[in-house]
Every structure is written in structure tokens, then in C-alpha cells.
Amino acid sequence: MSAVLLACLPGLLVLLAMQGLGVALQLGLCVATHLFCEAAVRRLAGQPRCPAERALLGWPPLAEGSGLVSALLLAVALPAQGPWWLAVSASAMASLGGKALFGGFGRNPLNPAMLGYAFVLASFPAAMNQWPAPAAAHDAWPAVQRVLGLAPDIDGWSQATVLDRVRHNDRLTLDELFAGDPAFGHVAGRLGEAVNLAFLLGGLYLLWRRVIPWQTPAALLGSLFLASLLGWNGAGSDSHGSPLFHLFAGATMLGAFFIVTEPVSGPRSVRARWLFGAGVGLLTYLIRVAGHHPDGLAFAVLLMNLALPGLERLASRGAPADA
Structure with a gap:
């Protein structure tokens, strides 16, 4: 868990630099809530505290660190000034x-961070679409007021994500969108490009350390690239975006290296990793271009979590015991 947290650091720093203090506030709220809930559940269930020798950083309230990782993944996915x-x-x-609900750490069939994200996205869609424009992102005191509910509700400072803009675009070519909108960068959104590159760097560190298997990220990125390549019809106004756009927009790299590789809810066998990652990549693309939400990675992960027992059985047919 400490290696995963370290690998998340580049992406977190990029978000802090580009979206300001709101990211730190979201992280603090997520961590505090996770620690409180886990402590309350342990007390209600009569479970002892995590021994210091097994706890992250030797601090029993952090337990094995999975709650802290989930809190960080949630914090970087939520609107900075939500x-x-x-x-x-x-x-x-x-x-x-x-x-x-499923018995605690090591027993969850669904990815906890994606379940929390999907819950608020489905329950509070308006609040989940309040992304600050660049000019408002670094106003520290207004950001604190908005997060803590001390400021009146306003809409003028919010903007749609680039995935949402491409999905609802019906009159401008992609070249015109990229040239005329400062939110767009070289191949995707300016924020998305930087954040995805940072999480890609962290993911490569995890692969180098052999903390995560390489098959699941490779399958996700490969299937997303192939699906977007087959669905790409150039730079016209009805285009869904290039393969590079989909690889570096939204939460692609975060999902590939930090979410689908979650050890408890993810696949065990090598064959199942390929099937699981490919399914997440394909569903993410389909939801992005035809679904209700601009970035469907969370729902794709949860759907594949539900399908995982079947995938494991399918993968085990004729496979060596490894695997």
C-alpha cells in the first residue's frame, strides 16, 4: 500500500498544481471519513485495532492502508471544489x-473507490459536474467556502470536461475544438493530458517494483485503443475522438494502473486478467460514446467486478494451475 500511495504522488501533485487547494480539501475529507467509518465498524463489531506492526507507517488507525488508498483515489476523481x-x-x-458490508478488508467483491464514486455520480449528478474553470481553480478562500458550503450556489465558474464537450459537440470539427478552446491540449484536455501522464509514470513505477501485474493494464489500454481506433471517423463534428484522445482523457491511466489492479476485487489468474482488463476498456469506450456519462470507467469496473466469477471459471478451463 505504501508503494501504491507513493506512485499516486505525481498525479496528486499535478492536480494540486492545476486545480488548487480544493484537491487537498477533498483528500482531507475522504481520508477523515474513511478512518472514522473503519474505526466505527471495528468498534461495533468488537474487533481489535490493527496491530502496529501490520499497520501502514506503524499507525494502527491507518490499518493496512487500503482505506487510505481508496480515499486518495476518490479524492482525485471528485470535483476539486465539490x-x-x-x-x-x-x-x-x-x-x-x-x-x-462484505466483512471488511480482503472480502470486497466490488472496487470500493469506484462504488463510492458511482454512488455519488448517480445520486448527485449536478454536483458531480461542477468543475472549476482555470481562472477560479486557484482562488484559495473561495474554494474553501465552496467546499465547506459557506458560499452561495453559483454556476458561472463551472465548466464541462473535454470528454463531455466532444460527446455533445455537433457543429465544430475536432480541429476547431482543439484550436478554439483553452481547455484542450495536444491530444486531449490540458488537465487530462498532464494528469494521465503523471499516473502513467506512477503506474510504470508499480510495474517496475512488481507491485501490480502487467496484463490487466495492458488489456485495458489495448482494448480502449483498438475500440477507439475502430470507432474513429476523423476530425469531423460527429467524431468520438482519436485513440490518443481516449488514452489521455478522463481517468484512463488512473483506472489502468490503480483501479483495475486492486488485488481483492480484481482477477487472480493470468487469463482472467486479460479478459477483465479488455472488458473494462471496451465498456469504458462504449459508455463514453453512447452512454449517459462522459467517462464510464467507474461503471465499467463495477460491471466487470460482477462478471469476474464467470471470467475466472472461463479462464480456468484448460489452463494450467498457475496461471
């Missing part, structure tokens, strides 16, 4: 509904 109750609701669902 209201405080959004982060608390997402983290509580991830901790209580994602892990405690």
Missing part, C-alpha cells in the same frame, strides 16, 4: 458499502 458532503458520501459508501 461540496463537503459529496466527499463524505462517496467515502462512506466506499468504506461501509464497499468493504464493511
